[in-house]
Amino acid sequence: MSDPMQIAPATAPKTRWQRIVDSDIFFSYTRSPVTIIASLVALMLVLMAVLAPWIAPHTPFDPSTIELMDGFTAPMGDSFSGKSYLFGTDDQGRDLLSTIMYGSRVSLFVGFSATLFAMVLGISLGLAAGYRGGMLDTVIMRIADVQLSFPAILIALLIFGVARGLIPPERQENTAIWVLILAIGLSNWAQFARTVRGTTMVERQKDYVSAARLLGRHPLAIVTRHVLPNVLGPVLVIATISLALAIIEEATLSFLGVGVPPTQPSLGTLIRIGQRFLFSGEWWILAFPAFTLILLALSVNLLGDWLRDALNPRLRK
Amino acid sequence: MFAFILRRLLQSVVVMLVVALIAFLIFRYVGDPIVSMAGVETRIEDQEIMRDRLGLNDPFYAQFWTFLSNAVQGEFGISYRLQQPVLRLISERLPATLELAFVSATLALVVGVLLGIFTALRARSLLSGAIMAVSLVGVSLPTFLIGIGLIYIFAVELQWLPSFGRGETVAIGPWRTGFLTDSGLKSLILPAITLSLFQMTLIMRLVRAEMLEVLRTDYIRFARARGLPEKVINFRHALKNTMVPVITITGLQLGSVIAFAIVTETVFQWPGVGSLFITSVQAVDVPVMATYLMFIAFVFVVINLIVDILYYLVDPRLRVDSRRGGH
Amino acid sequence: MSAPILSVRNLVVDFPLRRGNFRALDGVSFDIAPGEVLGVVGESGAGKSMTGSAVIGLLEPPGQITSGEVHLTGQRIDTLPAAELARLRGKRIGMVMQDPLTSLNPLFTVGEQLIETIRQHMPLSEDEARARAISLLEEAGIPRAAERINAYPHQFSGGMRQRVVIALAIAADPELVIADEPTSALDVSVQAQIIKVLKDLCQRRGTAIMLITHDMGVIAQIADRIMVMNAGKVVETGTVANIIKHPQEEYTIRLIASIPTISRTGDAPPAREDQGGASYVEVSHLVRDFDMGATIVDRILRRPANLFRAVNDVSFRIRKGETYGLVGESGSGKSTCARMIAGLIEPTSGSVKVAGQDVWAGSEGARARRRAVQMIFQDPYASLNPRWRVGNIIAEPIRVLGLAQTASEVEDRVADLLRKVRLDPIVMRKFPHEFSGGQRQRIAIARALSSQPEFIVCDEPTSALDVSVQAQVLDLMAELQQEFGLTYLLISHNLAVIRQMATDVGVLHNGVLVESGPVDAIFDHPQAEYTKVLLDAVPDLAAID
DSSP states (O other): OOOTTSOBOOOOOOOHHHHHHHSHHHHHHHTOHHHHHHHHHHHHHHHHHHTHHHHOSSOTTOGGGOOGGGTTOOTTOOOSSSOOOTTOBOTTOOBHHHHHHHHHHHHHHHHHHHHHHHHHHHHHHHHHHHHHOHHHHHHHHHHHHHHHHSOHHHHHHHHHHHHHHHSOHHHHHHHHHHHHHHHHHHHHHHHHHHHHHHHHHHHHHSHHHHHHHHTTOOHHHIIIIIIHHHHHHHHHHHHHHHHHHHHHHHHHHHHTTOSSOTTSOOHHHHHHHHHTTTTTTOTHHHHHHHHHHHHHHHHHHHHHHHHHHHHOTTTOO | OHHHHHHHHHHHHHHHHHHHHHHHHHHHHSSOHHHHHHOTTSOHHHHHHHHHHTTTTSOHHHHHHHHHHHHHTTOOOBOTTTOSBHHHHHHHHHHHHHHHHHHHHHHHHHHHHHHHHHHHHTTTSHHHHHHHHHHHHHHHSOHHHHHHHHIIIIIIISOOSOSSSOOOOEEETTEEESTTSHHHHHHHHHHHHHHHHHHHHHHHHHHHHHHHHHHTSHHHHHHHHTTOOHHHIIIIIIHHHHHHHHHHHHHHHHHHHHHHHHHHHHHTTOOSHHHHHHHHHHTTOHHHHHHHHHHHHHHHHHHHHHHHHHHHHHOHHHHHOOOOTTO | OOOOSEEEEEEEEEEEETTEEEEEEEEEEEEEOTTOEEEEEOOTTSSHHHHHHHHHTOOOTTOEEEEEEEEETTEEOTTSOHHHHHHHBTTTEEEEOSOHHHHSOTTSOHHHHHHHHHHHHSOOOHHHHHHHHHHHHHHTTOTTHHHHTTSOGGGSOHHHHHHHHHHHHTTTOOSEEEEESTTTTSOHHHHHHHHHHHHHHHHHHTOEEEEEESOHHHHHHHOSEEEEEETTEEEEEEEHHHHHHSOOSHHHHHHHHTSOOSSOOSOOOOOOSSTTOOOSEEEEEEEEEEEOOOOHHHHHTTOOOOEEEEEEEEEEEEOTTOEEEEEOOTTSSHHHHHHHHHTSSOOSEEEEEETTEETTSHHHHHHHHHHHEEEEOSOTTTSSOTTSOHHHHHHHHHHHTTOOOSHHHHHHHHHHHHHHTTBOGGGGGSOGGGSOHHHHHHHHHHHHHHTOOSEEEEESTTTTSOHHHHHHHHHHHHHHHHHHTOEEEEEESOHHHHHHHOSEEEEEETTEEEEEEEHHHHHHSOOSHHHHHHHHHSOOGGGOO
């Protein structure tokens, strides 16, 4: 108990970098080898997909470069044309490694876009419901409740089916990927909305919000400047898990043949193609895309799992 | 109790009405029903006559009313693709889906709850860590890949189990069951495991998380301070409290098994409603899509109602003030 | 002194944490004689609860006893295997925890929980155990115990639940009961009853009590001896009268000195020049109804609204530069009052005038209110946005109300405000979590001052703080009042704080202002029945002999 009426000199504030290094999140990251590996794997897969046009050994969708005679070349096996294929080729002679790189590009693009869409929609509705309360809250949350009780894949299939009926056939190929993003995004927003709404209702009761209301700040300013930064923690966790779900969902839809058009195969499409040759011994056409998909989903899931524990204040010791 | 159930029942009716409205909108406005039914070659005049006869020129609410009253009487229209009544198509295939869903749901529930309790109580043991790691892999594995993997191992390589179909079935009245034949049971094993794995991991993680939460509460600490033995604390106190939230979510998870069957049925060429739905989506067979939506919604509403009643029976707090705020 | 029931020697408890080892207890030694009540006091983080948990073997991981010994009637118990230690709990050492609302399992009836505890420790049949449970509940002061035994915990009030918890703690006639803040979650008037029940029940059985609390008043009422703890160590131990009247150690002296007392100390507040003169804040006939949740179904059926009147016709006035204290227990409507006056909750009827301007009169009233009225909140952990830097938190009113033009002007004002609340201006680049509770409350005060208000509503500004910190914050508030001529409305459940700070006081009970007037008049000669009850329930250290 120093003399309360004197100003005690305070230590200097930390720099941003110090703050990161000192944070519990960073600490728990450095202490979890699994998480480090998962993040490296995820990073590698993302880089591979993003840089595919520049680093892929072949251009699998350019008919002029495909050697049809090289079809069904085994991994590292001798091909008809003498070219070497690390992961082998598929029935049409396309290099599997390259198709996988381009495929993950589609998968990741759909996954990220759909998650972003779901996130923006879910956060907005969740903030509105949680902050305003009343009828708006009841209506939004009832819709979310009903939707949450249906599996995402069913909702996505329905939206997809409806879109097919509404969009003229000649434009379906171009719009397919956007319909897919819309379908997956719309099937995942409720999780965000529910969490954000719950956190918002807790934050709304806190007195820092009262202090801002006292100044007559507009509700929109309070929600975006004060409440939003405080609900982002749980959102981050859900976003990560949701990304993994979206990637799996996209793969499932494409596997069911209702996803992206065959001209733009995603990992799911590649697996669908590969499944046909599983029983005839050409295992690699299925195995490599499947392995990539699992690796991608698993590493993202591992990150989400770690993030949930690291952000949980009760588990922080 | 009565008022509580009545209120829930009312809510269910509202949900069903909303879903019916969505189904109707899909049915009416996705594609042109006349063109889909009669084909493009029909003359415009004939199309107009059909339009009138089918009431498609009636006001919106009248059409919706007709749709609703037909639905209540089990009249869901004719499939565009198969030219058969939708109700017959679905009821023919329903036993296959329900049997598959029942077996996987039971499997998921029993194994999921047991593993969840185990991993929560032995949170620090090596085995729990291993189970949790495997479950994370399980969540990351798409259902269709699990199915393909199982087919490859048990049907292609080992040749122990069939890779597709339902095997032989026996008819009991209108119900064709696969439970009574050897091949029927064998055919069920792989799809049931495939379908249950995802739900199993979810239920397990849920039970574990809830139980860990309960084990941290004051009343469990106080139960320790009262000198109750670990067994009583874990299995009498903590378990009962864990079950309250678990009942709700688990109920819904089990419901989604039926809908999740879409993927599994496709992989195993299982002749159920799920595979019917997927082919309908591909062919934009709108009456089947709309009916399937209502069917799934109905299943969920019924499960929800049962869950609410169970909830009510387990939690005494609800019995006094049955008003559950903002759930 | 006979052989002690409990004897603790050089107890050390460590928490191996990521930033190194945290020593929660550092060489704690004490004895408790049979039938004795030992009060353990200290501020938050002193290690008093930790001592209780360590004795009963319920340390939260990763905490562990690293050295020292615990003996129960001569038998060493800290080295017992977990299962044997568990057998001691409830049978020989009972425990009462702080929050009665969370101590009981909500899914089991009170009877089920009592009977399972009794049968765990005593060879009784179900019926015998039930009979014993009923008589325990009766002893603990639960009316109609034979009926109430089948009720669930949520059907009891907080005070009644704590009686059930006490009945559970002594169900098997233990030799020692560890009571960890048994009354902190309860209202003042209930507190006294619970203390009495605990003391009576234990006295009748000759049970010793280890009473852990931050509230010196509670200890004074019940304890035989006091043990003062600070930072994991025992500061001093002695009889109640000795510690309170003649503390030896530096820490104890300051601790005792910072406890506000309900009796008048020092100067009475300055006498008023003009009795009943011009009032600065005028609250008249304030009413607030809350709609207790009409569902959609209710609304469609147009059922009559289920209204609850939280504040019922409250009127008072505050003169400029003075402090009006508003006291009341939880649920009395005092916070609702505060929020209506500050402009956060709209009154159902009635008016609030500040400097003659009705603050709820349209946009003009709102504008006047934003400049003139500010608020200091109870919980300094929730009243500062954790994602904002301190500088931005304090600058928000300046920016929103346009009180300064350039960025450097804003920064100068923030620095100035920080100095006013005795904080180094360099802290404006830090985040709230880097500060202690007392420091955060200073930041909250700086924010309240930044719009240059004339009237500040203080809603329990110190109830979340330790007593020594409370004294500092109250001193600061008094000083700032002098310096800026501030008018305060001070809401508190702590009568001593009100007595020391306020000129006038109002007593709120169930939303009704039962009494209002000069603080000395009301505290020394209460008229309303409720005020008397409230004043009687307050333990007064000055009355210890």
